[in-house]
Amino acid sequence: MLTDLREKSQNFLVYILFGILIFVFIFFFGPQADGCQPNAPTPRAISGWAATVNGEDISVREVNLAVYREKQFNDAFPDEPSAIAQLSRSATQQLIEQTILAQQARKMGITVSEEDITKYIVSERNVPDRWLFRDRKGRIAVKDFRAILTGSLGVSPEVYRHSKKRELTIRRYLDFLVSTVKVSDAEIKLEFDRKSRSxxxxxxxxxxxxxxxxxxxxxxxxxxxxxxxxxxxxxxYYDKNIADYKRDKEVKVSRVLIRKPKDKGDTAGIAKAKAKTLELHAKAKTEGANFGAIAKESSEGWFKTRGDGGDMGWQTSKRPGYKVFATLARGQISDIQEESGWFYFVKATDIKPALDKTLDNVTDEIANTLIVNASAAKSAKQQAAERLAAAKTTGSLATVKAPVATGDAAAETDTQAAAPAETPTPKNDVQTTGLIKENRGEWAEIPGIGKSELLASSLSKLSMENPLHPAVIEAEGQFFIVKLKERIEPKKEEFEKEKADLKANLMAKRAYELFGDWNQVLFGLNGRRQQAKRGALLADLRKGSNIKVNDAVFAARTKPTAPKAPAPASPDTK
Structure with missing residues (x-):
């Protein structure tokens, strides 16, 4: 009986294992997910080439994948052919940098298996694509793998897996590099001291x-x-303040804006937006109408709640729409204007007339100004020096000098009976900076005072025993006397509590300096990629690479295509 049970249990396990194998085969190698085939043709076999890096091809379909990804995840995706061509070029540069790092990773012996790629595709690190492979509840659902890729990203599974293989290789390489970053205990202690001292x-x-x-x-x-x-x-002085002497007419405007539908083919929606704009325009031009209230209530633009309503501020000749604004008089409302995404009209709420004063016209005026400024600065500095001298005696910045009696007033004082002297009331003009940390971002910037390298370099010398700065501080055209109110020193017990976090932060900071914001540079959408910091490593590797870009594939087009491979273009090493 035990033998029968053993055989039955073994048969049952065989059935389970066999069933699992069938499921895995269908899931990863069935017709709905044939992109997981490890022996699929290379992308170039089914597409033209966009660039080569040290002899390795980047296919047009890989560029198209990046463009489709922008379309899927970027609300501001351009629909003009020239913009799409420019985006394709940017995507190619990103793929070039990916390829450079992937090549370097392979030289270091870093590899990934087909199973690794499959796991990566549905992992949290596959940003932003991971959302394509999840249902509404966030669960992994890739039974329609091919349909998702062709419908959302415009590529076949084999092209997508090729892209993700390179991506995963790069991530492992950069993870390894980041793990090699080291910081010493002395560096950690110095960071803690600078963070804690204030x-x-x-x-x-x-x-x-x-x-x-x-x-x-x-x-x-x-x-x-x-x-x-x-x-x-x-x-x-004239050059520095040229806006006071030469400028075009400036117009302060408020705006009412009504947006068109995003779908340019929605003619009914566009007509409805125009009708609403016409109605609001007529209402705004009614005698006694409150333009700001109309803007706050009905405008769909960014400025609807600013100022009294719709306030766009002062508009100069460098601002879009200025040609319309410049024709308006104070209080006048423009005709309705149309842009690609909206209708709008504005009201001129104030006017600054144009100026055209030459240097010869204002030489006397500027000379007068500079003489007065110099005299006023001298007087302010003298007053500061007098208060500083008093503070050195009394220890208080608020000390005021007692008035000195002279002439008849002094004689009259002598004849009067002695009376208790009134203590002068200190001036209520002493302010505080608040805590200034040693690791502040702008080293010379002192809150309330401004930039002063002299004061910044003197902070460490101030103590509660000697709190008064010995000199008048000049900062940004102002004069100051300064006294230490409070000094906070690092505490050893706090250092032990924060040491681990400080070490991690220092390592991350050092990695950022070396590798930049590599996640955005290498894998981010175009807008974020352009703003991200590039590390020294990537720049050095790029300089040593042989790069060729196939310019013929970037002709303006309305959607990504896969043209036949033309002859190689001249090298592009930028």
Missing amino acids: WNLEYVNFSPEAHKASIAAPAADDIAAFKNDKKDDIKA
Whole structure:
């Protein structure tokens, strides 16, 4: 009986294993998923070539795959032939860089199996494609593998697997490189100290602007002498402030915008959007109408809630739509304008007339300004120096100098009976910076004060025993006196708690410096790829590669195609 049971159990296990084998064969090698065939033809066998890297081809269909991916996942996908051609070129450059790294990975002995590729395709790392192979509940569902690929990405399974093989090879190579990044304990401790050490400062600002009202107007002789001696200074001021002397008419506008349907063939939807725009335009031109309220209530543009409603701010000749705006007078509403994606109209809420003042026209004006500015700065600096001297005596930035009696007032004071002296009320002009960390992004930038390398380099010298900075600080045209209010030093027990996280962050930072944002550069969509940081490794490898680009395949086209392979183009090593 035991023998019968043993035989039956073995037969049962055989049936289960046989069933699993059948399922795996159908799932990965059946007609619905024949792209998983390891012996499928190479992409070039069924497509033209877009580029070669050190003798290795990149097929047109691989470029098309990247373009289709943009179409699938990028809401702003262009539909103009020229834009698609440009996107195809960008995708080719991305594939070139992928190929360079894949070649380097193979030299390092990194390989991937067919099973590895299959697992990668449905893994979390296959971004953004993974969403194509999941149902609405997020479960893996690839029974229609071929249909998903041809319908969503425009490629066959064999081309897709070829692409993912290269991608997985690169990821393993870069994972290995990142794992070799090291940081020392001394570096970790230094990072902790810079992160934990901070200062809080008190300061008083002495602005030259506050002194201008008390500066006497320069005499004509002074202006003439300044013009003669300071010609370069006058020219530099004119160039720096050229917008105050030369500018086109500027118009401040508010806008009402109604969007068209995304489908350009939806004529009924476009007509409806136009009718709505006409209705709002008529309403806005009604006497007494509140344009801003109409914009807030009905506009579909980005500016609908800004300002009083629809406020786009000041428009210059460099802004789109300026030709329309420049024709308007203050309070005037434009005709309805049409763009590819919307209808709109604007109201001119304010006008800055055009200016055209030459340097000769304003030389006297600038000389006057610079003389007054210099006098005001001198007065502000003197006031700061006086307050600093008082602070060195009293230890307080808020100390004010007691008024000194002179002449008759002094004599009158002497004859009066002695009375308790009133303590002067300190000026309420002392401000604080808040905590300034040693590892701040902008080293010379001090909150509330501005950029000052002198003050930034002096922070480590300030202590609670000697808190007062010994000199007047000049920063961005202002003058300051500064005193340490609080200093926070690193704590050893906190270092032990944070050491592991600091080490990981330092390793990631160093990897970023070496390899850049490789995930976006190599696998990201076009917009993010263009903004991502490129590491030194990729740039060095590219310089040493033999790259050829087949320019003939990038003619403007409305959708990706796979033309026949033309003759090789001249090398492109950019």
